[in-house]
Amino acid sequence: xxxxxxxxxxxxxxxxxxxxxxxxxxxxxxxxxxxxxxxxxxxxxxxxxxxxxxxxxxxxxxxxxxxxxxxxxxxxxxxxxxxxxxxxxxxxxxxxxxxxxxxxxxxxxxxxxxxxxxxxxxxxxxxxxxxxxxxxxxxxx
Amino acid sequence: xxxxxxxxxxxxxxxxxxxxxxxxxxxxxxxxxxxxxxxxxxxxxxxxxxxxxxxxxxxxxxxxxxxxxxxxxxxxxxxxxxxxxxxxxxxxxxxxxxxxxxxxxxxxxxxxxxxxxxxxxxxxxxxxxxxxxxxxxxxxxxxxxxxxxxxxxxxxxxxxxxxxxxxxxxxxxxxxxxxxxxxxxxxxxxxxxxxxxxxxxxxxxxxxxxxxxxxxxxxxxxxxxxxxxxxxxxxxxxxxxxxxxxxxxxxxxxxxxxxxxxxxxxxxxxxxxxxxxxxxxxxxxxxxxxxxxxxxxxxxxxxxxxxxxxxxxxxxxxxxxxxxxxxxxxxxxxxxxxxxxxxxxxxxxxxxxxxxxxx
Numbered sequence: 001x002x003x004x005x006x007x008x009x010x011x012x013x014x015x016x017x018x019x020x021x022x023x024x025x026x027x028x029x030x031x032x033x034x035x036x037x038x039x040x041x042x043x044x045x046x047x048x049x050x051x052x053x054x055x056x057x058x059x060x061x062x063x064x065x066x067x068x069x070x071x072x073x074x075x076x077x078x079x080x081x082x083x084x085x086x087x088x089x090x091x092x093x094x095x096x097x098x099x100x101x102x103x104x105x106x107x108x109x110x111x112x113x114x115x116x117x118x119x120x121x122x123x124x125x126x127x128x129x130x131x132x133x134x135x136x137x138x139x140x141x
Numbered sequence: 142x143x144x145x146x147x148x149x150x151x152x153x154x155x156x157x158x159x160x161x162x163x164x165x166x167x168x169x170x171x172x173x174x175x176x177x178x179x180x181x182x183x184x185x186x187x188x189x190x191x192x193x194x195x196x197x198x199x200x201x202x203x204x205x206x207x208x209x210x211x212x213x214x215x216x217x218x219x220x221x222x223x224x225x226x227x228x229x230x231x232x233x234x235x236x237x238x239x240x241x242x243x244x245x246x247x248x249x250x251x252x253x254x255x256x257x258x259x260x261x262x263x264x265x266x267x268x269x270x271x272x273x274x275x276x277x278x279x280x281x282x283x284x285x286x287x288x289x290x291x292x293x294x295x296x297x298x299x300x301x302x303x304x305x306x307x308x309x310x311x312x313x314x315x316x317x318x319x320x321x322x323x324x325x326x327x328x329x330x331x332x333x334x335x336x337x338x339x340x341x342x343x344x345x346x347x348x349x350x351x352x353x354x355x356x357x358x359x360x361x362x363x364x365x366x367x368x369x370x371x372x373x374x375x376x377x378x379x380x381x382x383x384x385x386x387x388x389x390x391x392x393x394x395x396x397x398x399x400x401x402x403x404x405x406x407x408x409x410x411x412x413x414x415x416x417x418x419x420x421x422x423x424x425x426x427x428x429x430x431x432x433x434x435x436x437x438x439x440x441x442x443x444x445x446x447x448x449x450x451x452x453x454x455x456x457x458x459x460x461x462x463x464x465x466x467x468x469x470x471x472x473x474x475x476x477x478x479x480x481x482x483x484x485x486x487x488x489x490x491x492x493x494x495x496x497x498x499x500x
Contacts, residue, residue: 025224029199033221 042138045078048130056092059137065089066126066137071110072097078137079112080124090123099123166374172359173369179249180357184381185388186246189239190345192392193277196232197334204284206330208323211286212406219403230396238392240278240422243271244487251460251480255358258468261461263355266348268458273341278420280333286326291407293419294329295321300430303443322409361472418494425490426450457483 001009043066045059051070058081059066065081069092079099081089088103098115099108106117113122127138154160171180203222205214218225247267250256256264283294298321302312317324359368371377419427429450433442440448456463466473 025227026199028223029225029228030202031223033223 042136044134045128045137046135048133048135050135051076054094054097058089058091061126061137067092067099068128068135068137069099069110076128076130076135077110078126078128079108080126082124083119084114084121084123085117085119163374166378167372169353169356169373170370171357171373171377173371174360174363174367176249176253176360179246179253180377181381181384182242182246182249183352185384186239186242187345187349188385188388189235189242190341192231192235192389193239194338196228196235199228200232201334206284206327208286208326211284211326212403215285215403219400226400227396230401231392233401234392234395234399236278236281237421238388240274240420243274244422247271248480248484252477253358253360254464254467254473254476256461257358257361257464257470258461260351260355260358263348263351264461265458266344266351268454269344270341270348272454273337273344275422277333277337277341278422280329280337282420283321283326283329284333285403286407287404288407288411288414289404289417291321291409292413292417294325295413296417296427297419297423300443300447303441304447305444320409361467361470421491424494425487428490428494453483 043059043061045061045066045068046057051057051068053070053074054072056067056069059068061080066078067081067090068076068078070076079090081091083090083101083103083106085101085104085106088101090099090101090106090108092098093100096107097110099110099112100106101108101117101119104118106119107115108119108123109115111122112125114120125140127140129136129138150159171177200218203214203218203225205211215229219229220226222228250264250267279294279297282290284290298312298316301315302308304311313319315325315328316322317328418424426446429446430443433446435442437445460476461468464473464476467476
């Protein structure tokens with residue numbers, strides 16, 4: 001190899017190496033991370049007295065909907081309202097006291113377990129706490 | 142391979158007239174003398190600005206300009222996004238180095254009297270670029286919505302409010318209300334990513350066109366025999382790019398060893414922290430405001446200081462018009478002394494603030 005070619009190779013290689021060094025972090029940065037940007041630990045889902053027994057409310061939990069249910073017995077329970085089948089938003093069916101996904105008739109009981117239909121997994125259950133007048137819903141640890 | 146590259150070049154050359162451009166750039170000369178080092182700071186400023194644009198565009202991918210999520214989104218960038226900490230640190234560090242480089246560029250231009258005829262407009266456009274970049278710094282400082290930036294913005298905008306007659310209205314316009322609030326953050330974001338870049342594009346365009354047309358200024362009284370010349374392309378550009386690589390290495394080291402912190406989230410109802418300070422390039426003004434007595438004759442001290450800075454800025458901008466001797470290629474030591482005093486004032490008052498003296 002001639003000396004000039006060697007120098008050209010060295011500098012050319014260095015230049016390409018530098019460009020790759022700069023492009024790699026940029027490309028990795030542009031690819032979205034696995035974890036969602038919205039990482040909310042807890043929200044105020046409703047006020048005490050807002051929900052009559054055997055009724056429900058859809059609330060915002062970060063960038064996904066959650067469902068708060070006041071059961072017939074007056075117990076407050078909450079789940080992610082995102083169906084585990086094809087991410088439709090579920091709702092509470094008062095007559096059957098179950099949670100229904102209207103897209104493909106997936107049905108869950110009040111512990112979030114699948115009773116019938118195509119959902120492959122139970123609904124994600126949340127913790128519910130009452131703080132004064134506020135009903136606070138948080139992710140389970 | 143070589144033929145393939147040649148073909149690509151000739152294809153582009155016949156359309157973009159690249160050879161003619163290269164020939165033109167080769168004809169352009171840059172003087173070489175004992176002060177030529179200072180010529181490189183203009184290129185460094187431009188390079189840092191390009192870094193700002195690239196990293197700024199990348200940050201836009203994850204940043205959300207609202208009170209509820211601005212801090213969280215910055216936290217998300219530095220903790221969850223791959224190399225997010227690096228992109229954010231490069232943006233913050235290069236912004237600070239850019240302001241420093243602009244000051245060096247401005248004072249070197251001043252002391253070499255490069256503002257003299259026919260480069261008055263280059264100086265004036267450069268002065269406006271300084272103001273625009275200070276505004277970039279001020280608006281960008283608030284965007285992470287952390288404690289320090291929140292209170293520094295509150296203090297900074299309060300100062301604007303003391304201006305006679307128009308102060309309150311200007312403050313209201315800047316803040317989108319009477320206080321730094323949820324309305325302020327999207328406004329600052331709008332300034333930072335839309336208004337200021339557009340203004341910069343125009344002024345920077347004028348500044349660069351003037352530099353290209355008028356060429357580099359030689360120091361006053363330099364004999365022709367003492368000046369050698371090199372071609373702008375490739376000689377000057379290659380030397381310039383060496384400076385860029387050094388700056389890039391410096392930024393890399395700073396980002397790795399001193400990554401830019403995000404601090405604590407702003408709480409508008411918390412009391413102001415004790416060590417509240419603006420960015421370093423506003424410190425000389427901040428210290429001045431601390432030193433000025435509450436009342437001077439019939440004027441409020443704060444207002445007097447602001448008026449002083451405004452008049453000082455105007456004088457600084459009009460230096461090419463005021464310095465008549467130098468426009469006739471004569472030395473003007475009085476103006477050099479004035480520049481030296483301004484530089485000392487900035488350095489001393491900035492240092493005083495860092496020394497934590499009870500001012």
